[in-house]
Amino acid sequence: RDFNERCAQCSEVNWGLTDGGRYYCRSCHNVTERTREVVNTDFMTNSRVQTISKGSRKQEKDGIGCEWYVCEGFQLVLKKQAEALEALGVCPQMKDEVLYNFWRCYLQKSKQAYCNRPAGETVKALSVCESSTDVDSEPERPNFLHLLSLSESEGDLQTDCSLASSMSKVSESTSIYSGSVDGSLYLMKNRKEKLRMTMPMTLSFCYMALLWLREPITLSELLRFVVEGHIPYLNVFQHFPEKMKLCGLDLKIFCVESWPVYEEVYNKMLELAAFLDLPRFPDITDSCFLHPDMLCIKYLMEANLPDELHNWTCRVVKKIGIGEVDFLTLVPGNKSTRKVKYDILAAAVIVVVLKLLFLLDDHYEWSLSDFAEERNKNNKEVCLFYSGALYFEFKKWYKVVKHSLDVEQKKLDEERAKYLWRCEKPLFYSVKNKSKVLKRRQMVVNLQNQFGKLSGSVRRAEKPNPSSFQLSWSEENTDGSCFHGHSLKGILQEKCGLLTAMNPDYWLCTVKLCNEKLCGHLAHYREVDFPQSYHFVLRLFSFLLRIQPSYIHDEVCMIEHKLFNKKLYKKLKYNTVLRK
């Protein structure tokens, strides 16, 4: 102890601390009025800041753990996620450079408003940041963070922090209780302040980095990998080191009980890109995976549609200019342009092409199909000779794909019902309910074992290997269930040297688009309002992308309005003229 005065009563220097934090003489039990300056005895005091910057961290002997900040936790999460992505084949650049830089930039930008500091000290913080960029070579990144926040050794911040982490003095109201140093501050912050980090946001970070590197993973794929367990998300805190204890408010921050939704992750990504003041992202050119022409190939294959349809998707893309570099490339902060969701866009293009060629009004596509069926029957012998392609029959395709889709959907629904959310590392809100939580956990494990044995030989299937394709169709199958090579001959005709659809009609999903900013959607999709075939096609892509059909419907509306812009404009003008 650093209290070296002699006792007033017995002149000994043998001090202890009462529960109230006062010094008392062990020899004569004289209690003084002197109290410890810093409230907690369990954690480091301010005076030890210097040792931290050297890279060592004082551990606690009684096993309570070390100090840690919430963003350290998130940093760990991001690290794990990046490693997983690397294991999936993403280039190592992502983890080592891109993601790390984004994260650092975020810390810098948000730290300014992260702590309650008077403006004067803000400058100090920044300068500390800059000088410590040389600390890159440090293996332990958490220390770098410590430098950022512990550089102010005085001020309310420190007492706030230490109060929050003080276990001995915890008031039983759990509002300030957390294992992390700043958990309570974190949650108490005014939400309007700069972009507070959340678990879904980690995925936004990942996606942003992937997009920057133009990696061939779409957001829907990323989210699917997360749900399938290939990328840590749920229960990722299991991988925190032992000494980083999670409890209390940390649970609210790190424990997720729902899967992130596409919209949520995407919108946060945009916010983040703007917040970090990022420049225009690297160009998405037509050789990029994310370019609609490329993605359409993938989705056409997965949807078991003829390769020939690709010509059409390219035509549509070209016509409405959504293949342009400037349209596709993300420019953060630019509020005027509608941001591109590459996967949904490509799927929507295919839907529009199907509507162009097959109309999808629950009548025309079936009669076209009958026609193709006739042709195929008659040409059977011819086909054998010329190995010419079969005419594409919508009906057959529908049957085959619907069957597979139903099977997979059923599997998926059951998987969702069988999802296990809890993990072996139990969490408890406070030390008080620790034993209760552990007992419950034990009971759950017992029951799982007991009934698991009665489930028969059904063992929980191992995680399936991550795959880019959820539905696959092979041309080698003799049952004719693969339609890739089929021809669109039966539904096309030549006019003035150009191939056009035989179908002369088209129906718009909606005549007028809604204001997305006001009602959140461009259009409002209700299954009953639209033809079954259209709904089926939406359902198919909705399953592949794991999003609600309405989002694809929105993009379809957008594309249609671009495509039929002139006609619509004319009609609108005509209507307004009439009214006058």
Next chain:
Amino acid sequence: SSHEHKLNFKKSKEACLSYLQDAMLQKQWKRAAEFLTFYVESLEKDYSREPVGPSEMIWRIGTEILCHHSRSNMKEFNCFMEQMKTLGVKRYLKVCLEHVFHLLCNGQIDEAYQNLSLAESWRFGEQTAIQDKEMKLIQAYRGLLDYYNWSKQKNILLEHGKCADGFADLSVEQEMHSCFRKAAVNLKEIIKIPGVWDLFVKCYVDMLEFYGDHNEACQVLNEYAYNSKFPANPNAHVYLYQFLKRQGESKKSLISALKILHDIVPSHELMIDFNTMLQKSKKRKKRRLGLEVIFAALDYAGWKENVKAWSCLARQVKQIVIAEKHLDWIKQEWSSRKDWWPAFHFSRYLAKRNWQENKSLSYEKALVAGILLGKDCKYFKYVSHQGCKAQVKKFRMLKKFVNRHNPVYLRISG
């Protein structure tokens, strides 16, 4: 935000539960067990706002699965129940009770007894008072098992009685008395509460009778039958009647014991005894009631082929006709039945069938038919003709009798 489709813990468990319930409905126990393993982690989440929480679901569903699954056994079951007891203190006694029922159904009487004793000694603050009803039930069932033991001891004694083995008897006897004391206390308590306690009452009375405490037994049975707070229970009256009969009570008390039974369950099998007693009574009102009772019983399809019942009716009707007194009684009873009894009891088809299957039945019925419907009715004509053809003496007598008293029919039907 409006992400209602967002998949979260709660929705995932709801879906799991629905798959689980489906599997149960289709008796797919393996599949149900599988889904239950995924459902149990709901215990780690707080559902205190829901009316039925996961702990109750798991208890009930788990019990069902363990009851029906081919690979489950009592050991598994007991282990499971012990865990369930720790899950919800508000349900503790209920779980104990149901566990005991299962043990009893599986013949594990001793284990059941142990569990009951254990449960009886449970105390948990204010829960003890809240779960008072369950506690009473537990005590009652323990009383029942005590009775069972008492009964065993008694049988041993009776067996030994035949062998005259003096010494062994003493300990058995003491054991028996101790069981009696234990049982009596609890059984007496439970039957104080308004309810249906047939088994408990029977057992208690059995013991009381053995020890010769007839007063107490009588009081208990009277309470059980006549206390208006208790739900109407035909068995209560039956027990009382049987007791009184055993005690050799007067016909008067026996008759009064069966009165309410007739009101509640006119088709009760004891109506025959009732009618028999009433017929023989000297009081006119009683005999009148007797006629009412037997007619009422035969309104029920279950009595159609009951020879005894028909013979009672036949006897009484015959007596009235011969005495030529109180024909109006028959008239009264018949007036509400004459529209439907002919088709119900006295069709030609039935005549044939009864004759073929049961000659005594057809005899009795023919007598009644002859009186009520006259000698020209289908039933009587057929049966008496057949009977006479077969040269059975009593049928000839029957024919004569009915012919002689035919005018009666005219008076009744008028």
